[in-house]
Amino acid sequence: xxxxxxxxxxxxxxxxxxxxxxxxxxxxxxxxxxxxxxxxxxxxxxxxxxxxxxxxxxxxxxxxxxxxxxxxxxxxxxxxxxxxxxxxxxxxxxxxxxxxxxxxxxxxxxxxxxxxxxxxxxxxxxxxxxxxxxxxxxxxxxxxxxxxxxxxxxxxxxxxxxxxxxxxxxxxxxxxxxxxxxxxxxxxxxxxxxxxxxxxxxxxxxxxxxxxxxxxxxxxxxxxxxxxxxxxxxxxxxxxxxxxxxxxxxxxxxxxxxxxxxxxxxxxxxxxxxxxxxxxxxxxxxxxxxxxxxxxxxxxxxxxxxxxxxxxxxxxxxxxxxxxxxxxxxxxxxxxxxxxxxxxxxxxxxxxxxxxxxxxxxxxxxxxxxxxxxxxxxxxxxxxxxxxxxxxxxxxxxxxxxxxxxxxxxxxxxxxxxxxxxxxxxxxxxxxxxxxxxxxxxxxxxxxxxxxxxxxxxxxxxxxxxxxxxxxxxxxxxxxxxxxxxxxxxxxxxxxxxxxxxxxxxxxxxxxxxxxxxxxxxxxxxxxxxxxxxxxxxxxxxxxxxxxxxxxxxxxxxxxxxxxxxxxxxxxxxxxxxxxxxxxxxxxxx
Amino acid sequence: xxxxxxxxxxxxxxxxxxxxxxxxxxxxxxxxxxxxxxxxxxxxxxxxxxxxxxxxxxxxxxxxxxxxxxxxxxxxxxxxxxxxxxxxxxxxxxxxxxxxxxxxxxxxxxxxxxxxxxxxxxxxxxxxxxxxxxxxxxxxxxxxxxxxxxxxxxxxxxxxxxxxxxxxxxxxxxxxxx
Ligand SMILES: Cc1ncc(C[n+]2csc(CCOP(=O)(O)OP(=O)(O)O)c2C)c(N)n1
Ligand SMILES: [Mg+2]
Numbered sequence: 001x002x003x004x005x006x007x008x009x010x011x012x013x014x015x016x017x018x019x020x021x022x023x024x025x026x027x028x029x030x031x032x033x034x035x036x037x038x039x040x041x042x043x044x045x046x047x048x049x050x051x052x053x054x055x056x057x058x059x060x061x062x063x064x065x066x067x068x069x070x071x072x073x074x075x076x077x078x079x080x081x082x083x084x085x086x087x088x089x090x091x092x093x094x095x096x097x098x099x100x101x102x103x104x105x106x107x108x109x110x111x112x113x114x115x116x117x118x119x120x121x122x123x124x125x126x127x128x129x130x131x132x133x134x135x136x137x138x139x140x141x142x143x144x145x146x147x148x149x150x151x152x153x154x155x156x157x158x159x160x161x162x163x164x165x166x167x168x169x170x171x172x173x174x175x176x177x178x179x180x181x182x183x184x185x186x187x188x189x190x191x192x193x194x195x196x197x198x199x200x201x202x203x204x205x206x207x208x209x210x211x212x213x214x215x216x217x218x219x220x221x222x223x224x225x226x227x228x229x230x231x232x233x234x235x236x237x238x239x240x241x242x243x244x245x246x247x248x249x250x251x252x253x254x255x256x257x258x259x260x261x262x263x264x265x266x267x268x269x270x271x272x273x274x275x276x277x278x279x280x281x282x283x284x285x286x287x288x289x290x291x292x293x294x295x296x297x298x299x300x301x302x303x304x305x306x307x308x309x310x311x312x313x314x315x316x317x318x319x320x321x322x323x324x325x326x327x328x329x330x331x332x333x334x335x336x337x338x339x340x341x342x343x344x345x346x347x348x349x350x351x352x353x354x355x356x357x358x359x360x361x362x363x364x365x366x367x368x369x370x371x372x373x374x375x376x377x378x379x380x381x382x383x384x385x386x387x388x389x390x391x392x393x394x395x396x397x398x399x400x401x402x403x404x405x406x407x408x409x410x411x412x413x414x415x416x417x418x419x420x421x422x423x424x425x426x427x428x429x430x431x432x433x434x435x436x437x438x439x440x441x442x443x444x445x446x447x448x449x450x451x452x453x454x455x456x457x458x459x460x461x462x463x464x465x466x467x468x469x470x471x472x473x474x475x476x477x478x479x480x481x482x483x484x485x486x487x488x489x490x491x492x493x494x495x496x497x498x499x500x501x502x503x504x505x506x507x508x509x510x511x512x513x514x515x516x517x518x519x520x521x522x523x524x525x526x527x528x529x530x531x532x533x534x535x536x537x538x539x540x541x542x543x544x545x546x547x548x549x550x551x552x553x554x555x556x557x558x559x560x561x562x563x564x565x566x567x568x569x570x571x572x573x574x575x576x577x578x579x580x581x582x583x584x585x586x587x588x589x590x
Numbered sequence: 591x592x593x594x595x596x597x598x599x600x601x602x603x604x605x606x607x608x609x610x611x612x613x614x615x616x617x618x619x620x621x622x623x624x625x626x627x628x629x630x631x632x633x634x635x636x637x638x639x640x641x642x643x644x645x646x647x648x649x650x651x652x653x654x655x656x657x658x659x660x661x662x663x664x665x666x667x668x669x670x671x672x673x674x675x676x677x678x679x680x681x682x683x684x685x686x687x688x689x690x691x692x693x694x695x696x697x698x699x700x701x702x703x704x705x706x707x708x709x710x711x712x713x714x715x716x717x718x719x720x721x722x723x724x725x726x727x728x729x730x731x732x733x734x735x736x737x738x739x740x741x742x743x744x745x746x747x748x749x750x751x752x753x754x755x756x757x758x759x760x761x762x763x764x765x766x767x768x
Pocket of ligand 1: 402404428429454458480484486
C-alpha cells in the first residue's frame with residue numbers, strides 16, 4: 001500500500017486488519033457498516049464468515065481466539081447488531097479472551113438524536129469490555145485499531161470494541177502503519193516478565209518444607225501460551241506435586257499425566273477437592289479462587305501457605321488472602337523458576353510427599369466418577385466416555401454449551417494438551433458452544449471439532465448450523481438430549497424439593513429432521529447398542545453433523561459441592577444427603 | 591473573637607479520619623469518568639464527593655479526586671481495578687499515604703433579613719477568615735477554604751444563626767501526598 005495515498009475509513013480498517021495478520025472475520029452486515037462491507041468485497045486476504053445472528057459472531061470469534069491463541073475479530077452493524085453482541089463481550093471479559101469487535105455507528109452528526117438504529121454502543125459495552133472507543137476522527141483510526149489489538153492481547157486478555165460512525169468510514173485520511181505508532185506505555189498494561197529472586201527462593205523453600213503440596217492451575221496458564229503449560233509440566237515433574245486444574249485449566253497439564261488429580265471445584269473430583277482442603281502448600285497458577293472452586297470461603301483450604309501467580313493484580317487477595325503473589329506472566333515466571341532450580345542444582349526429595357501421595361491415591365480409589373451403565377438407556381457419562389475413547393487418536397477440539405453435559409464433558413473427556421477445550425466458564429453462556437465450534441474449525445481446518453451440547457442450549461443459537469453448512473465446516477454437534485434443562489432440574493431436586501418449575505424442555509424439534517432441513521446430517525442413538533455406531537458414523541462424515549443422543553433424563557452430576565458447602569462436605573452420589581443447614585445457606589447462592 | 595482555632599492542621603487528615611479519598615490521574619478523554627464511576631455504581635457504592643479537572647494540558651491529563659464510603663477490602667479491590675483501566679496512569683487512596691495534605695473550597699451564599707443576622711454572620715465570617723466574594727443588600731457570598739472539617743464547622747456555626755438562608759457549593763476534598 002502506498003503510504004501517500006489517501007484511503008477512506010473503511011479501507012483503513014482493512015489495511016490495519018491486514019497488518020495485524022487477521023485472516024478471518026466473523027460478521028453480519030447492516031446500514032451502518034456498509035462502507036466496511038464494501039471494502040471487504042473484492043479483496044482476498046480476509047475471509048468473512050457470515051453468521052446468522054451477531055451473538056454467533058462473537059462466540060465464533062471467541063472460539064477462534066481460544067483455539068488459535070490469536071485475537072478473534074468480528075464486525076457488526078449499529079443498534080441491534082451491537083446490542084446482540086453484549087452477552088458475548090461479557091463472556092469474553094469473564095473468561096479473558098482476546099477479541100476485537102468493530103461496530104458501525106450512525107454518522108457523527110446524528111449521534112444523540114435517536115437516529116434509526118442508533119444506540120449508545122460505547123455506553124452499553126463499557127462495563128463488558130476491557131476497553132472501547134468511539135472514533136470520531138478518521139485520522140485517528142489506524143492508531144485506534146492497532147492499539148485495540150495490543151490492548152486485547154496484552155496483560156489479562158479481553159474484548160475491545162471499536163465503534164465507527166458511518167461518515168468516519170467514508171472520510172479520507174492516510175493509513176498509519178503500526179511501526180509508526182508508539183503506544184503510550186500506561187495504556188498497554190502488559191504483565192511483567194521479570195520475577196523477583198526473593199519470590200523464587202520463597203517458593204522453593206516452601207516446596208522443600210511442604211509435606212502436602214498441590215498445584216492448582218487455571219485459565220491464566222492457558223492464556224500465557226503453550227510455553228506456560230510446558231514449564232508447568234516441568235515444574236510439576238521436578239517436584240512431584242499433584243496437579244489439579246479448574247474448568248479452564250483442563251489440558252494445561254495432561255489429563256493422563258501421572259501427577260494429574262483431575263478437575264477441582266463444584267463438580268471436581270473427590271481427590272482434587274480433598275487435596276485442596278488438606279494441603280499445607282497451595283501453588284495457584286493462573287486461577288482466580290472463583291466461587292465454583294472455593295466453596296464456602298471460611299472453610300477453604302484452612303491450613304495452607306498460598307502462592308498465587310496472576311497477571312492481574314486485582315485478582316490477588318480478592319476472594320482468598322494469599323501469602324505470596326506475583327503478577328509476572330506465567331510462562332516467564334515458571335521458566336525463571338525452573339531455570340533457577342536447574343542452575344542451582346536444587347533437588348526435591350519426593351519421599352517427603354510419599355505419604356501425601358498415598359493419601360491421595362486412597363481418595364482416588366473411591367472412584368468418584370464411577371457410574372452404572374445398564375443395558376438400555378444411555379448414561380450421559382457413558383456417552384462422553386465413548387466419545388473420548390473413539391476420538392483418542394484424533395486431533396480433537398471440544399467446545400460445550402452450558403449445563404450438565406458441560407460438566408460431564410469436563411469430567412469424562414480427557415484433555416491432554418492446552419487449547420483443545422473451549423467452554424464458557426465465567427459467564428456460563430448457553431448457546432456458546434456451536435458458534436465457538438465454528439470459530440475453532442475456521443482456525444483449525446484439520447481438527448475434529450465437537451460441540452458437546454445440551455438440547456436446551458443448542459436451541460439458543462441453532463441458526464448457526466446454516467453458517468457451518470455454508471462454509472462447509474464439518475463440526476459435530478453431540479447433543480446429550482435429556483429433554484430437560486438438566487442442570488436446572490438438578491438444582492431444583494437438591495434445593496427446591498424436586499419442584500421442576502419450567503425446566504422441562506417441551507416441544508423439542510426432531511433434531512435429525514432439523515439437521516436435514518439445514519442441509520446438515522442428522523443422526524440419532526436411542527440406546528446403548530446404537531451409541532458406538534452413531535459416534536463412528538458421525539466421525540466419518542465430512543460435513544456438519546447433529547448427533548441426537550438420547551440419554552437418561554434423571555441423571556445428575558456428581559460429585560457435587562453444593563453452593564455454600566465446604567470441600568470436605570462433598571456429595572458423592574444421589575445417596576448422599578446434603579446437610580440441611582447448608583441447603584438453606586446454599587439457596588441464596590448461585 | 592473566639593480562641594478556638596478555626597484552622598485545623600490540613601496534614602494527614604485523610605489518614606486520621608479514615609475517609610477513602612482516591613486520587614486518580616487519567617487521560618482526559620470522553621468516557622473516562624463513566625468508566626471510573628461504573629466501578630462504584632456496579633458495586634452499589636455511593637460517591638460522596640467528586641472533583642475532576644485537567645491538570646496537565648500538554649499531556650492531556652486530568653486528576654480525579656473522589657470520596658467514597660466502603661469496606662477497606664472492597665476499596666482496595668476498586669483501586670486495583672482502577673489501575674487496570676486503560677486511560678488510568680495511577681490511582682491511590684490518600685488515606686494510605688504516610689503524609690498527605692487536604693484542602694477544599696466552598697462558596698456560601700447567605701440571605702439575611704435583619705441587622706442582627708448580618709452582624710452574627712459577619713462575626714463568623716471574620717473568625718473563619720472567609721473571603722467576601724460579593725455583598726449586596728440582604729445577600730452575601732463568602733468563599734472559605736481549608737480542610738473539609740473546617741468547612742463543616744463553619745456551616746455548623748452558620749446553622750446556629752436563626753432565620754438566615756444558606757446555599758452551598760463545595761469542591762469536595764482534594765489532596766496531595768508527599
Ligand atoms: C443464557 C443462559 N440462560 C440461562 C442459563 C441458566 N442455565 C444454566 S444450565 C441451564 C440448562 C441447560 O440445559 P441443557 O442445555 O439441556 O443442558 P443439560 O443441563 O440438560 O445438560 C440453564 C437454563 C444459562 N446458563 N445461560
Ligand atoms: Mg438438557
